[in-house]
Amino acid sequence: MTRRKRRKIRGLLKLCLLIVLPLGVVAGLSSISGLTGSLSQTSRLVAGAPPAAGKKSVGDETAEYRKPEPEDILSGSVILSEGYGIAAETVSARMTTLKSPLEMHSDAPGEKPYPTEWGAGGEIIRNTYPPYTGTTFIDLPGGGQVNNKTSVPNERLLEESSIIPEIFASDQPGPQVLIYHTHTCESFEPYVRENYDAGFNFRTTDETKNVVMVGDAIQAELEARGIGVIHVRTIHDYPSYNGAYDRSRASIMPILEEYPSIKAVLDIHRDAIGSENTAYQPYVEIDGKEAAQIMIISGCDDGTMGMPNYMKNFHFACALQNKLESDFKGLTRPVLFDYRCYNQDLTAGSLLIEVGSHGNTLEQVQYSGQLIGCSLGELLCSMKEKE
Numbered sequence: 589m590t591r592r593k594r595r596k597i598r599g600l601l602k603l604c605l606l607i608v609l610p611l612g613v614v615a616g617l618s619s620i621s622g623l624t625g626s627l628s629q630t631s632r633l634v635a636g637a638p639p640a641a642g643k644k645s646v647g648d649e650t651a652e653y654r655k656p657e658p659e660d661i662l663s664g665s666v667i668l669s670e671g672y673g674i675a676a677e678t679v680s681a682r683m684t685t686l687k688s689p690l691e692m693h694s695d696a697p698g699e700k701p702y703p704t705e706w707g708a709g710g711e712i713i714r715n716t717y718p719p720y721t722g723t724t725f726i727d728l729p730g731g732g733q734v735n736n737k738t739s740v741p742n743e744r745l746l747e748e749s750s751i752i753p754e755i756f757a758s759d760q761p762g763p764q765v766l767i768y769h770t771h772t773c774e775s776f777e778p779y780v781r782e783n784y785d786a787g788f789n790f791r792t793t794d795e796t797k798n799v800v801m802v803g804d805a806i807q808a809e810l811e812a813r814g815i816g817v818i819h820v821r822t823i824h825d826y827p828s829y830n831g832a833y834d835r836s837r838a839s840i841m842p843i844l845e846e847y848p849s850i851k852a853v854l855d856i857h858r859d860a861i862g863s864e865n866t867a868y869q870p871y872v873e874i875d876g877k878e879a880a881q882i883m884i885i886s887g888c889d890d891g892t893m894g895m896p897n898y899m900k901n902f903h904f905a906c907a908l909q910n911k912l913e914s915d916f917k918g919l920t921r922p923v924l925f926d927y928r929c930y931n932q933d934l935t936a937g938s939l940l941i942e943v944g945s946h947g948n949t950l951e952q953v954q955y956s957g958q959l960i961g962c963s964l965g966e967l968l969c970s971m972k973e974k975e
Contacts, residue, residue: 684808697796714869775790775858805957809960820836880943884909884920886923904936911967915959
């Protein structure tokens with residue numbers, strides 16, 4: 589081969605290399621880019637980052653996987669499952685929907701209507717009563733406390749508190765709960781505010797704004813659970829306050845005679861906690877909503893009240909207290925066990941319940957009424973199942 593031909597062949601080889609080499613480099617870079625993209629996609633799936641915009645997982649038109657971080661789970665921003673058994677049932681899911689008492693208007697508000705305009709007055713003090721300490725207070729095993737203001741030893745009351753109430757023993761057809769109000773006109777604040785109106789004595793004949801409304805809330809929850817209720821709406825404390833217990837007794841005695849199926853008799857009141865220039869608003873937040881704290885009163889006989897079976901009422905008080913505190917922690921103040929009668933000689937299931945105080949709002953006490961009805965209804969139903 590001549591020298592000229594060899595130079596010509598070497599020139600052609602150089603030309604081929606100049607053409608092929610860039611193409612190979614481009615192809616190699618594309619392969620590396622593809623591999624890097626695949627590794628990046630895999631990294632996102634493992635680390636929890638979403639795929640790059642426009643990318644789709646195989647077989648999924650809209651797939652985007654992000655591994656939840658621990659802080660997301662704790663904050664509730666990630667729903668782990670929308671199926672059964674994941675989230676606990678909320679309080680609101682257990683209760684009926686009621687119209688706000690602020691939106692209720694009575695066609696017959698009576699001789700002492702609820703105010704529509706408000707003036708200035710004393711201070712409203714919002715507070716939440718915690719568990720108490722002291723020699724008179726007994727911690728119940730199931731929750732809550734008892735304030736023993738009698739000479740009955742604490743040890744005995746603690747033993748009595750665990751006894752199943754006698755009222756659950758019968759299962760006669762007919763209504764099981766009687767609700768009434770000795771002090772029917774007891775009323776409340778319209779809404780949360782710093783001062784109350786000194787010209788309003790917290791009493792009204794408008795049953796949408798007094799303790800009758802609270803009784804309605806209790807009744808709604810009981811009936812929603814299949815519990816028959818008789819609700820006495822008669823005003824017993826107006827125009828005369830004195831003698832109210834005699835008049836309420838006269839109202840309920842015929843009902844108790846006619847309906848022996850009645851197990852629980854609830855006299856629904858509101859407390860009056862404060863001084864001359866202050867009104868307390870005892871409340872607790874339950875499921876994101878404010879409820880008025882309540883107090884159950886169970887009377888004790890000192891030998892002069894004609895209540896030889898008072899301890900049966902106490903059994904019922906403790907059963908309801910335990911249930912309420914188990915369901916809605918902090919809702920109750922200690923059961924007051926004291927030398928009081930309050931018509932509790934009429935049955936073995938009679939209680940007086942103070943729902944809030946005069947400083948509490950209409951919506952707070954309505955909510956508490958629903959909570960009472962919810963727990964009492966479930967208590968009655970559960971005991972019926974055990975019979």
